[in-house]
Amino acid sequence: MLPELSKTLQEPDPSDPEATTLELDELWSFVLKKARKRWVWLALCRKSRQVVAFYIGDRSEQSCRELWERVPEAYRGGHCYSDFWKAYREVIPEEQHEAVGKESGETTHIERWNNTLRQRLSRFVRKSLSFSKSDRMHEICLRLFLHRYNLSRLP
Secondary structure, three states, X not given: OOOOHHHHOOOOOOOOHHXXXXXXXXXXXXXXXXXXXXXXXXXXXXXXXXXXXXXXXXXXXXXXXXXXXXXXXXXXXXXXXXXXXXXXXXXXXXXXXXXXXXXXXXXXXXXXXXXXXXXXXXXXXXXXXXXXXXXXXXXXXXXXXHHHHHHHOOO
């Protein structure tokens, strides 16, 4: 059994505001067939480039809330950048959140990370012969990848 994702994170420096700045995004994947979409919600620390939280669900406000609740306490007070998806505005405290377009460059790291995920795990590619046949395996593969990725980013 893998430990909690939070156990793979480096502790943020409380004196450095960039150490708790998060970039948030969601990407779609599917299980068994494209009609069974699954949305992977992610929170990436801008400074360490580690994924601090994730959630697999639909594209609802409730799924966004689940992601936010999984963000470790040490990162909860940081500034957050996301796209204009309305769920972020409803869940993340207004004083901490900034919705931006891709052209701003403020979500560059999370967008790049999404590409890395799709490159390294074929089951997350939109057009593929590789796909998950069960929700359980879909999450297990993602969790394993996240742990390995985060541990590789430790100093």
